Amino acid sequence: MGKVVVCATVIGATAACAVATVLIHRYVKKSKRWGKAKAILKEFEEKCATPTLKLKQVADAMTVEMHAGLASEGGSKLKMLISFVDNLPTGNEEGLYYSLDLGGTNFRVLRVQLGGKDGVVNTEFTEVSIPANLMVGTSNELFDYIASELAKFVKEENEDYKVPPGRKRELGFTFSFPVMQTSISSGNLIRWTKGFNIDDAVGQDVVAELRSAIERQGLDMHITALVNDTVGTLAGGRHKNKDVVAAVILGTGTNAAYVESAQAIPKWHGDLPKSREMVINMEWGNFRSSHLPLTEYDYALDAESLNPGEQIFEKIISGMYLGEIVRRVLYKMAEEALIFGETVPPKLKVPSILRTPDMSAMHHDSSADLNVVKSKLKDIFEISDTSLQVRKVVVELCNIVATRGARLSAAGIFGILKKLGRDTTSGSEGQKSVIAMDGGLYEHYTEYSKCLENTLTELVGEDVSGSIAVEHSNDGSGIGAALLAASHSHYLDA
Numbered sequence: 001m002g003k004v005v006v007c008a009t010v011i012g013a014t015a016a017c018a019v020a021t022v023l024i025h026r027y028v029k030k031s032k033r034w035g036k037a038k039a040i041l042k043e044f045e046e047k048c049a050t051p052t053l054k055l056k057q058v059a060d061a062m063t064v065e066m067h068a069g070l071a072s073e074g075g076s077k078l079k080m081l082i083s084f085v086d087n088l089p090t091g092n093e094e095g096l097y098y099s100l101d102l103g104g105t106n107f108r109v110l111r112v113q114l115g116g117k118d119g120v121v122n123t124e125f126t127e128v129s130i131p132a133n134l135m136v137g138t139s140n141e142l143f144d145y146i147a148s149e150l151a152k153f154v155k156e157e158n159e160d161y162k163v164p165p166g167r168k169r170e171l172g173f174t175f176s177f178p179v180m181q182t183s184i185s186s187g188n189l190i191r192w193t194k195g196f197n198i199d200d201a202v203g204q205d206v207v208a209e210l211r212s213a214i215e216r217q218g219l220d221m222h223i224t225a226l227v228n229d230t231v232g233t234l235a236g237g238r239h240k241n242k243d244v245v246a247a248v249i250l251g252t253g254t255n256a257a258y259v260e261s262a263q264a265i266p267k268w269h270g271d272l273p274k275s276r277e278m279v280i281n282m283e284w285g286n287f288r289s290s291h292l293p294l295t296e297y298d299y300a301l302d303a304e305s306l307n308p309g310e311q312i313f314e315k316i317i318s319g320m321y322l323g324e325i326v327r328r329v330l331y332k333m334a335e336e337a338l339i340f341g342e343t344v345p346p347k348l349k350v351p352s353i354l355r356t357p358d359m360s361a362m363h364h365d366s367s368a369d370l371n372v373v374k375s376k377l378k379d380i381f382e383i384s385d386t387s388l389q390v391r392k393v394v395v396e397l398c399n400i401v402a403t404r405g406a407r408l409s410a411a412g413i414f415g416i417l418k419k420l421g422r423d424t425t426s427g428s429e430g431q432k433s434v435i436a437m438d439g440g441l442y443e444h445y446t447e448y449s450k451c452l453e454n455t456l457t458e459l460v461g462e463d464v465s466g467s468i469a470v471e472h473s474n475d476g477s478g479i480g481a482a483l484l485a486a487s488h489s490h491y492l493d494a
């Protein structure tokens with residue numbers, strides 16, 4: 001009897017030992033993996049760090065590049081393009097104007113009735129997404145598509161809108177890609193950005209292309225002003241608030257424009273009196289500096305993009321890329337730390353599958369078990385059963401990427417304020433400086449825009465922060481382009 005008991009005890013103990021060993025082994029393996037995941041996260045966080053000092057160096061570099069770009073054509077990565085907008089809206093503009101905004105995922109067509117001192121009396125718009133194949137097809141296909149949507153919209157004009165007798169309708173064309181303008185209503189495309197790649201349009205006059213497409217639709221209309229979305233936003237912002245000195249777009253891509261005095265533009269040889277002002281389209285998305293905190297993920301993203309080596313600032317701060325950066329880090333964690341199990345979920349390998357709006361939804365998840373993160377991981381990557389610990393890491397990643405982007409955008413704005421001499425209190429008494437902001441990223445990614453605003457205050461300091469404000473200029477670029485068509489109308493003398 002005694003022998004049997006001893007035997008059973010021994011067997012039991014051995015089995016328990018074996019189970020314990022397996023458990024310990026698993027535990028060790030799991031915590032090793034977890035340690036690896038934490039290490040990847042920590043290293044990424046350190047590489048993305050943007051302490052105040054670094055941001056000030058970035059701002060200084062921005063100011064230096066601005067000077068260089070204004071001094072000579074090709075003098076800087078910042079093109080500092082002359083917009084030919086030397087008269088911003090005054091608030092007296094009147095009449096019916098159209099605007100067409102092409103520059104990213106969607107394009108918009110807008111109809112505006114301006115009533116002079118009464119401001120914008122009526123407005124209507126339509127928004128159409130651009131089929132992916134047209135973004136990389138031929139110039140004619142893209143412009144024909146746009147012109148046909150414009151023609152449809154013009155046909156729907158009702159009696160709230162009035163074209164004065166004997167006049168053609170006028171259009172402000174917002175085209176948000178780098179263009180070398182040759183006048184207020186002509187300009188040649190320098191290159192595509194933001195996922196567009198249409199070879200036969202590069203170097204061409206985009207107004208001429210649009211004009212031909214409009215004619216093919218049988219539409220009779222003047223294209224009066226060709227503007228960048230930042231320039232339009234600046235015009236729209238100025239119309240509402242005379243203290244607006246610059247505009248920044250944070251959407252699919254990013255860019256900034258500001259008001260410069262003509263005498264500070266050495267490369268300008270036009271007949272504009274040096275005392276006048278000129279809006280400069282910075283094309284700041286192409287800014288690059290050794291002070292930018294870049295990581296292995298950014299280098300890889302850039303190398304695999306449609307425009308390697310270009311738009312580096314844009315690739316770390318704008319909506320087209322933020323989600324993709326998060327995906328790349330998650331992929332590394334899945335591969336090297338097995339945070340999603342023994343095999344890497346196949347969907348995690350798909351470039352651009354994590355869009356910035358989804359990243360933002362996960363970042364803003366305030367539920368205790370991070371249910372939004374859970375369902376996004378399931379819907380987008382087909383990863384089920386994630387632990388709370390893993391979901392927390394995902395939120396942390398979103399936070400790191402968004403914070404870096406927002407803080408760098410603020411540094412860019414600080415650079416513009418420095419260039420304008422508006423970064424100190426020594427400017428004229430009571431002088432206000434307002435930055436008109438627009439773009440889906442700024443508008444919807446609250447953590448991002450909050451961080452941007454706080455960082456700007458941190459950079460300018462308490463004393464100056466009272467005189468500086470960022471203001472959301474909702475669809476400023478659409479209204480702004482219409483306003484610029486009005487202030488440059490063919491019928492001004494009439």
Ligand code: ADP
Nearest residue numbers: 104105251252319356357360439440441444445
């Ligand atoms: P575009 O820049 O294409 O002219 P928008 O200014 O509307 O158009 O910006 C759209 C971009 O804004 C999207 O590509 C996306 O990156 C970003 N975005 C839109 N909604 C959100 C959101 N909820 N959270 C974060 N980013 C968003």
Ligand code: MG
Nearest residue numbers: 103104229251
């Ligand atoms: Mg836009």
